Structure formats: structure tokens, C-alpha cells
Amino acid sequence: MNIDGTLYGRDDARVSVFDHGFLFGEGVYEVLRTYGQRPFLFAEHMRRLRASADRLALSCPLSDEDLLARIRDTVAAAALPGDAYVRILLTRGVGEIVYDPAACPTPTLVVIVKPHVDPPVEAVRGGVRLALASVVRNHPGSVDPAIKSNNLLNNALAMQQAYREGAFEALMKNHRGELCECAQSNIFVVRDGVLLTPPTSAGLLVGVTRGFVLECAADLGVPAEECVLHETDLASAQESFLTSTTREIVPVVRIGAQTIGDGAPGPVTRRLMTAFAAAVPSRLS
Numbered sequence: 001m002n003i004d005g006t007l008y009g010r011d012d013a014r015v016s017v018f019d020h021g022f023l024f025g026e027g028v029y030e031v032l033r034t035y036g037q038r039p040f041l042f043a044e045h046m047r048r049l050r051a052s053a054d055r056l057a058l059s060c061p062l063s064d065e066d067l068l069a070r071i072r073d074t075v076a077a078a079a080l081p082g083d084a085y086v087r088i089l090l091t092r093g094v095g096e097i098v099y100d101p102a103a104c105p106t107p108t109l110v111v112i113v114k115p116h117v118d119p120p121v122e123a124v125r126g127g128v129r130l131a132l133a134s135v136v137r138n139h140p141g142s143v144d145p146a147i148k149s150n151n152l153l154n155n156a157l158a159m160q161q162a163y164r165e166g167a168f169e170a171l172m173k174n175h176r177g178e179l180c181e182c183a184q185s186n187i188f189v190v191r192d193g194v195l196l197t198p199p200t201s202a203g204l205l206v207g208v209t210r211g212f213v214l215e216c217a218a219d220l221g222v223p224a225e226e227c228v229l230h231e232t233d234l235a236s237a238q239e240s241f242l243t244s245t246t247r248e249i250v251p252v253v254r255i256g257a258q259t260i261g262d263g264a265p266g267p268v269t270r271r272l273m274t275a276f277a278a279a280v281p282s283r284l285s
């Protein structure tokens, strides 16, 4: 763990209760992973971190280069046997219990490093079930889901339903009732050979993995479109999968009460998974 440039062990890493990240959820974060010691899609994660921070009028105290060095130091200090999960948290910092940003002169920058855990082999091979969450994704005019913010209550509530239902993830709709994204990942479907994913205007987190998968699709010549999707569209989808940093691509075979296609991972999903794995080495920092 690294807090503001100092390394700590897991049990010694402490942040003040007066940190506005703790008091108000006032902060942003990124999750990236390494392959071996090397971060994957680092530039893309940094772009999104800065974009999220800008929306809160918060500035990251480090350049990309310095943050990469800090991540490398923290990963090296953790001396993990395998790949690392890296969570970067940037909060308003420590100050009086008032909303005035001037109360917190210095942001807090935390880097958490722990072992990366792949999704279960059965999930990757056989596909997973998603709960259809009853909680609606935040309205973009409220806490915009495009901000990767530490306010994760909307996501936590959706995941509570998934845990209750024994589902792998929770798919949320937006305020218009369109399919939006999952609590921790983006959603794709394949219909008649075309890869479809909800548009950013649905009000979602623009996943770094989502972007990378769209690049993989373009390289493979798989047609892909951002497309408004409704629950009723799931009946005509032949395939579905979710994407995120920690899960890469995981096939989805059931959403709520709807079986997707023939209930098994499909060929387009498989091709994308293979292309994804092949492209990883070219995008490590």
C-alpha cells in the first residue's frame, strides 16, 4: 500500500477519518491490473482518472510518469507471486467537516496493491448469470456514472441483489428503462453477428476494457455498434458478455429470467476472448 508516497503494510495503511473521501465519498478511483509487474492499458486509465477528477474540481498531484513510478514501486514492494490488482484512490483530502474544497488543501493519493484474482474458471468456460437489478443506475445529471467516483452506493445496492439471487453480477437499467451497465462491468450482446453495447449517452462508466474490446472487434472485422438496448432485446440476442479490468471478458448465458441464445458462450465471444489475450502484450507499460 502507498499513501501519499509512503509505503505501508496491509495492516498499517491508515487514512484519517477527516478525509473527505471517507466523510463524503468525495474522491475518484481507478482499478487497473498488471500482467507480471507491468500495468495494462495504463494511459487509458490515467486519462479516465484525470477526467473523473476534473468533474470534481480535484487535481491529481502527480504526472502520469510519476504515478506510473509510484505504482511500480508499490507493486515491487508487494512482491506478489503473480499479477497485481492496483486500486488508485484520489480523494479531496483531510479537512474540517464542511463541503468547502478550500478546507482540504492537499488531496490524498492511495495506491492499493493486492493479488489479482481471475474470475472462476467455470464462469469463463460456461458463462454466468446476471441479476436484473431493481435499483436504477444513477441519473447522469446526479452523480454521473461516467465519473469513476468513490460514491459506490448505487453499485453496492445492485450487487446486494446479485448476491441474494446467487448471480455473478447485476445488470442495471438507466432512468429511461434502457439497459445500461452492470454494477462493476459493462455489458455487450451479439445479435445477428453484430456486437452491440449501450451508448455512453445511456449514462454509464465508459469502461477501459469496453474500449479495448471494441478495438479487438475492429481488428477481427466483427461489426460493432453502440445501440440503445431494452430488456426485450435480450430475447433476440444470440450471445452476451461483460467486460471489466479484473474480469476481461466473461460470457453471460442468462440475464434475469431470459436465457441468452442457446445458454452457452457463443463463437463471437470466444473469438474476442482469444483476440484480447493475444493483444495484451502490446499494451503493457
Ligand code: PDD
Pocket: 031, 155, 181, 182, 183, 184, 185, 186, 205, 206, 207, 208, 209, 210, 243, 244, 245, 246
Ligand atoms: N469496475 N462499469 C462500472 C460501474 C464499473 O465499476 C467498472 C469497473 C466497469 C468496467 O470498467 P473497466 O473496463 O475500465 O474496468 C464498468 C472496476 C474493475 C472496479 O470497480 O473494481
